[in-house]
Amino acid sequence: MDAVRTLLETQPLLTLFVTVALGYVVGEMSIKGVSLGSGAVLFVGLAIGGFAPKSAPPALLGTLGLLLFLYNIGIQYGDQFFKGLTSANGLKANIAAAFGVIVAGFVSVALVPLFGVKLDESLGMFAGSGTSTASLQAAMAAMKGDGATVGYSVAYPFGVAGPILFLYVLSVVLKPHIERPPPKLIETAEIALRNPAFIGARFSDLVARMPAGLAIAAVRREHHNRTLTDDLILQADDVLLATATDPAVLREATSLFGELQPGRITSHREDLDYARVFASSRLVVGHMLRDIRFPEGVACTIAHVRRGDADLMPKQDLILEFGDRVGLLANRANMKSLRALFGDSIKGTAELSFISIGVGAALGLLAGAVPLPIPGVGKLTLGLAALLLVALVLGRVRRVGPFAWTMPLTANLVLRNFGLTIFLAQVGIASGPKFFATIGVAGVSFLVYGVAIALALLLVTTILCLWVFRLPFDMTVGVISGATGNPAILAFANRVAPTDLPDLGYAMIFPSMTVVKILFVQIAAVLASG
Structure with missing residues (x-):
């Protein structure tokens, strides 16, 4: 001993x-x-x-x-x-x-x-x-x-x-x-626009009136999927890709906008495809979603963000962190440039700035x-x-x-x-x-x-x-x-x-x-x- x-x-x-x-x-x-x-x-x-x-x-x-x-x-x-x-x-x-x-x-x-x-x-x-x-x-x-x-x-x-x-x-x-709440996972619904109150309105007007906790990721019109802009004029039979973590919100949106048309958007990927990338680039990490600038001429929608084991709705003031997994909707031809923008490195799950730690401490x-x-x-x-x-x-x-x-x-x-x-x-x-x-x-x-x-x-x-x-x-x-x-x-x-x-x-x-x-x-x- x-x-x-x-x-x-x-x-x-x-x-x-x-x-x-x-x-x-x-x-x-x-x-x-x-x-x-x-x-x-x-x-x-x-x-x-x-x-x-x-x-x-x-x-x-x-x-x-x-x-x-x-x-x-x-x-x-x-x-x-x-x-x-x-x-x-x-x-x-x-x-x-x-x-x-x-x-x-x-x-x-x-x-x-x-x-x-x-x-x-x-x-x-x-x-x-x-x-x-x-x-x-x-x-x-x-x-x-x-x-x-x-x-x-x-x-x-x-x-x-x-x-x-x-x-x-x-x-x-x-x-x-106490009831155990269901896990917060992103769910989707494809809704055909039939409500006359929204037909002919700008997309920004629809956003102002849609249920809390809902996001619209894309729209299908005339057999083509496309991303959304605030000044887009909505038309009858536009199919909206709605996302939410609460199924009740999707049901409310369906009754408000029109009726379900499942498969109209997700089964067609020639215009918009889905990809999930890691946020590991300083061009996006630490920035709000509203401040992210996509490459010139690239139309892209952030459908959701997964942080740890939880899905987060893509609110405009959401700040990306290293290791976030970001769901993107964009044309396949643009995916390479988007991956470069976000970094898309799994090393981002362990990335940290020792300069920031040193200064902060x-x-x-x-x-x-x-x-x-x-x-x-x-x-x-x-x-x-x-x-x-x-x-x-x-x-x-x-x-x-x-x-x-x-x-x-x-x-x-x-x-x-x-x-x-x-x-x-x-x-x-x-x-x-x-x-x-x-x-x-x-x-x-x-x-x-x-x-x-x-x-x-x-x-x-x-x-x-x-x-x-x-x-x-x-x-x-x-x-x-x-x-x-x-x-x-x-x-x-x-x-x-x-x-x-x-x-x-x-x-x-x-x-x-x-x-x-x-x-x-x-x-x-x-x-x-x-």
């Missing part, structure tokens, strides 16, 4: 990746549907750190990992976050979650005078109960010690399993009736270094919380001049999960010795304290969401998931409420609650030291 210990202590990078590998093996183990996921990396790191006390990699490596995690969270959820802030339900959800987080924070701080817990350990339990690695880092930086990691590691298991059990009990008690770090005066507290720097805020803004803006801030979902997930894993591994290894020195003395009591902090967060958030603000149950479970933070909780929430609202609630809440948790930890640390 001494030889193994010596090897680990002399090869910190080897130790780091052994920790990552073993952590994910443990994290995939499931007990009654509950698993720790990436959080298990922390516990494996603690074990290895306790076994080989001098094996910890440099702390800067862990900070870099957390930076990647927070930056990519902000880039992905920026748009949903700001939309949530401007909606009635989004404001209610953020208020409910903020109250829950703050009450949980006060419970953690109250442990100091009531039970003699050290402040860094109580703030670590606060971070662990909310599964917030970002607030753990803030506690470590503010308190200049590793007591926060001990509290975090003890409270973390219930921080993951507790909310899952809570959501299960909540669904059993309330028995909400640098802006966030600069913002985090600026001291902000807070009345009653003094000057406070936001640190990595500012990085998250900057990333949220960039994720909302998406593009500034030559900088495309967004990246494909696949690349985003890889970078942020890798960053989180590196952070947990480094922190766990570094804190292992202190953890085992403390856990034997205060382990059971710390677990009870962690349960109390987590329950305060869960109960306050749930009561405000369901009975004060009367948010839908499926949105509420998403808000609870975002307030507690761990993606495993969101995955369970999607099983409890199989709609889009849990994901929406999570996206609106997770970034802002991460900032709230970090600020609470920093303010508590400053007030305590003052």
